[in-house]
Amino acid sequence: MMRLSTRFVNGCVSGLYAARPALIAASLGLFVMACGGAAVPPQELLDARSAYAEAAKGPAADLAPAQLDTAKQSLDGAQKSFDDDGASQKTKDLAYVAQRSAEIAAAEGGREKAERLRAASDKDFKNAQVQGLENFQKTKQALAAEKVARAEAERKAAIAMSSLAEIAKVKEESRGVVITLSGSVLFATGKSDLLPIAQDKLNQVAKALTDQGFKAIVVQGYTDSVGSATDNDRLSLKRAQSVRDYLVTRGVPSEKATAEGKGANNPVADNKTPDGRAENRRVEIVVTPEK
């Protein structure tokens, strides 16, 4: 054998006399491999090693440690068989089983991971359902509360309007809600100071306005056609201002309330009769509603 090998190498070397040293080295390498076959692990063992390394890197390390340990023992058995017997059929069979064992560990790790993800998702789903129900109930409660609040506001407004209707004429016009107060209940003839009885009425007007809420009010003073226009204009403005100022003292926001003197303009009745003139002497509060 030894002599044969030497002759083979000699043959190679003499045959490749002119060849480059690298080629000679390669030939020698091949020769060493052919003779020392026991040193080369079979493909099955290489596959088993890499399958184990793959499994140990994955979720199996944390989630399937027992099966991974079984795989390690199986691989060690194959390795020992290789160390003892070389690349025998037994070594190959053990390595084949070891590779499957590692792949089983990897699959069990993957299954465990997926099951945990699924459990987490199920929990999320339940939480989301609970949250959804809570949101739904909150929305329902909010809607109910809003409905109650709106009904309450409407009720208050209705009460305010009806109480107002007892003391003043209330009419809805395109310019807003117009509250008309007769001049005779508010002022003495030719004066712009409020009569004591007027204050009671204006208290009710102020309450109705603040209860109902509004965007703005314009207090407009009107006179009959008796007397000069200048005097009437001045008197109507002063009266409107008196009413406006009083309402502000009763809680109507000052920035929302203005006063105008309209004099004898826009009569609502005939100035030729005493009744008509009385009707024309008036204060109108034009309310611009909210929204």
Add this chain to the structure above:
Amino acid sequence: MKIRTWVYWCISVTMLACGGAPVPHDALSAAQADVKGAEVGGATENPKAALHVKLAKDQIELAQKQISDGDNEEATRTLNRAQADAELALALAKEAKAQGEAAEASEQVGKLRKEMSK
């Protein structure tokens, strides 16, 4: 006398070497049971698992041939391979099933959240 003893010894060694290993009935039925288990566990529905079911079946067939040829030791090792493939097939099937269910559960959560944010 001495020669006779030597002959007996020779015969018994030969018997041990040739037909010494018993027929691996247990390994055969274990491998067959594992294949059944893998199939029931859904291994045929997953391509990777189905491949290992096939490998297991092929090796059981080979082992049966080896048994009828009297190669019992070889058959035992072949059956060990078959069993490893069948077990792997079941593990892969279970993994695929769990992954499918996890994906579905995650999708359900996504749907619900989307529904809620409307």
